[in-house]
Amino acid sequence: MAERVRRPDPHGSVERDVLVRYLDAWTATVLRSQRGGTYVECGDFAADAFRVFGEFADRLPGHHLTAVVVGRAAPGGAPEGLAVRTAAGLEDVEVPGPMLAHLPDAWPSALLRGKAHEVLLTAEPGTDARERLHAAGLGCAAAVDLVAEDGEARTLVFATADQRHLATFKTELWAVDEFAGIRYRDPRDTDGTLVDISLTPQLLPLRRALLAELARRGPATVADLQRFTLLETIYRAEDAVGAVTAAVAAGQVVREPEKGRLGSRTVLSVR
Numbered sequence: 001m002a003e004r005v006r007r008p009d010p011h012g013s014v015e016r017d018v019l020v021r022y023l024d025a026w027t028a029t030v031l032r033s034q035r036g037g038t039y040v041e042c043g044d045f046a047a048d049a050f051r052v053f054g055e056f057a058d059r060l061p062g063h064h065l066t067a068v069v070v071g072r073a074a075p076g077g078a079p080e081g082l083a084v085r086t087a088a089g090l091e092d093v094e095v096p097g098p099m100l101a102h103l104p105d106a107w108p109s110a111l112l113r114g115k116a117h118e119v120l121l122t123a124e125p126g127t128d129a130r131e132r133l134h135a136a137g138l139g140c141a142a143a144v145d146l147v148a149e150d151g152e153a154r155t156l157v158f159a160t161a162d163q164r165h166l167a168t169f170k171t172e173l174w175a176v177d178e179f180a181g182i183r184y185r186d187p188r189d190t191d192g193t194l195v196d197i198s199l200t201p202q203l204l205p206l207r208r209a210l211l212a213e214l215a216r217r218g219p220a221t222v223a224d225l226q227r228f229t230l231l232e233t234i235y236r237a238e239d240a241v242g243a244v245t246a247a248v249a250a251g252q253v254v255r256e257p258e259k260g261r262l263g264s265r266t267v268l269s270v271r
Helices: 010-030 046-054 130-135 163-175 204-217 222-232 239-249
Strands: 037-041 065-070 083-087 099-103 117-123 140-147 153-160 183-185 253-256 267-270
Touching: 010 037, 010 046, 010 099, 010 117, 010 140, 010 153, 010 163, 037 046, 046 065, 130 140, 130 153, 140 163, 140 222, 153 163, 163 222, 204 222, 204 239, 204 267, 222 239, 239 253
Parallel strands: 037 065, 037 099, 065 083, 099 117
Antiparallel strands: 117 153, 140 153, 140 183, 253 267
């Protein structure tokens, strides 16, 4: 009897792709700074991280870039110039400078309290870690449910103190390969709408969220709604323009001025 081939976990495939894409952007930023940086890996993606660092092999010498592998042996393949160390547990990890950590759903808050610390973690659906992350000093956080065809879901959470880095993460989130059977869902979407992974995603859930925000807060500028989109939804700030344009066309929202380009200072309110 032929040996059955185990199908790859689609949740893990998306998580890996998101991590690798953001890690590439993070590494480029770290290597432009004299402070260096530390990557902390608590899962199975150390080898993937080493491949990303290998793409910067010509820039690693002379920079302080460290990888910490937690709870297991470090894999081979680390590029020259990358400092690699291991730790038995997260309680043994202390990072004073810039850090990106790939964490499980249980983590010590003390690890996050530091300048330029960022995390990507997984959690069970319904577990919103954002308040705890905010309390630890990471005020910009995004959570997205990865939902498979059978309904099984895993929540991916990213947190940083820098809105620009959150924007970069959102860009990479929507740029990942379309893995069969996985769609995104905003944990705060009461309708639980499933959205295909795409560079031009369905914006109906965002449109509903923006209408609710306008009803709650009253008139707001396009810039206000873009900031809300970045900080409170799974969407990119620029997606707010498309959602608002559709709401105006449908007569759900009025704008001031009534005509002209929909700019950042255009004021919107629910009809």
